[in-house]
Amino acid sequence: MKITVLTLFPELIRTIAASSITGRALADGRFALETVQIRDFAGNRYGKVDDSLYGGGTGLLMQCEPVWQAWLSAKEQMPADARSLVLSPKGRVLDQSLVDELAAAPGLILICGHYEGIDERVLEAIGAEAVSIGDYVLTGGELGAAVLIDAVSRQLPGVLPDESAWREESHMDGRLECRQYTKPELWRGRSVPEVLRSGHHARIAEWRLLDGLAETLEYRPDLFAGLDLDEDCLCRLWEHIGERRRET
Numbered sequence: 001m002k003i004t005v006l007t008l009f010p011e012l013i014r015t016i017a018a019s020s021i022t023g024r025a026l027a028d029g030r031f032a033l034e035t036v037q038i039r040d041f042a043g044n045r046y047g048k049v050d051d052s053l054y055g056g057g058t059g060l061l062m063q064c065e066p067v068w069q070a071w072l073s074a075k076e077q078m079p080a081d082a083r084s085l086v087l088s089p090k091g092r093v094l095d096q097s098l099v100d101e102l103a104a105a106p107g108l109i110l111i112c113g114h115y116e117g118i119d120e121r122v123l124e125a126i127g128a129e130a131v132s133i134g135d136y137v138l139t140g141g142e143l144g145a146a147v148l149i150d151a152v153s154r155q156l157p158g159v160l161p162d163e164s165a166w167r168e169e170s171h172m173d174g175r176l177e178c179r180q181y182t183k184p185e186l187w188r189g190r191s192v193p194e195v196l197r198s199g200h201h202a203r204i205a206e207w208r209l210l211d212g213l214a215e216t217l218e219y220r221p222d223l224f225a226g227l228d229l230d231e232d233c234l235c236r237l238w239e240h241i242g243e244r245r246r247e248t
């Protein structure tokens with residue numbers, strides 16, 4: 001997997017991606033990351049890549065030609081079936097199913113807007129798919145690209161030490177993960193649920209399943225509504241929720 005980011009702020013992408021698990025994955029060659037400075041394709045000696053809006057309005061818009069040239073230069077170095085995405089608040093909202101889909105692509109070109117965004121014509125010419133990281137407006141696409149790179153790269157083979165590390169995490173199968181605890185066993189009067197200290201694998205697995213469902217119901221009733229749970233599972237879940245309430 002190769003990811004190339006077209007941006008006016010390559011240092012932002014490189015700084016974020018160089019840390020933690022992403023940084024290690026890059027160092028180990030689990031995926032490749034390149035940045036392309038759109039300003040290098042400005043075609044003028046000032047590096048100017050934006051201009052005022054037709055029809056009036058405040059702010060500046062990134063112009064077609066520098067983005068187009070930057071994209072062509074990235075495309076040349078990419079597998080033919082790489083996907084081109086533009087970060088945009090109008091786009092398909094990034095969720096785990098989109099992350100999984102993108103992690104299966106041979107390459108991604110991420111285009112980051114700034115100012116008022118990017119002239120529509122170049123996005124049409126590229127056929128860029130718009131992706132949003134949520135229903136709010138950021139100053140630029142770089143943080144969105146960094147979020148996408150983080151979420152996608154941890155799905156790639158060998159990036160996390162063990163597949164179970166992410167298979168059981170929230171959103172992997174439309175539900176949230178159970179509550180989690182580490183040492184000490186007792187912290188300021190609050191103890192770790194007894195079952196997790198019991199060493200009884202079957203009871204622990206059952207607790208994890210039910211607690212994940214309880215978390216989903218509490219925090220994301222919209223996700224819970226989409227789960228297909230039989231009557232027996234629902235009965236065990238209500239019992240578990242009763243125990244959670246007694247705990248607190």
Ligand SMILES: C[S@@+](CC[C@H](N)C(=O)[O-])C[C@H]1O[C@@H](n2cnc3c(N)ncnc32)[C@H](O)[C@@H]1O
Pocket residue numbers: 086087088089090111112113114115116117118131132133134135136137138139140141142144
């Ligand atoms: C200030 S925004 C432009 C917003 C645009 N004028 C609009 O109202 O749709 C500048 C850039 O930030 C990025 N951006 C802003 N919000 C985003 C979001 N929610 N998800 C992904 N990228 C975003 C995009 O690349 C966008 O071109």
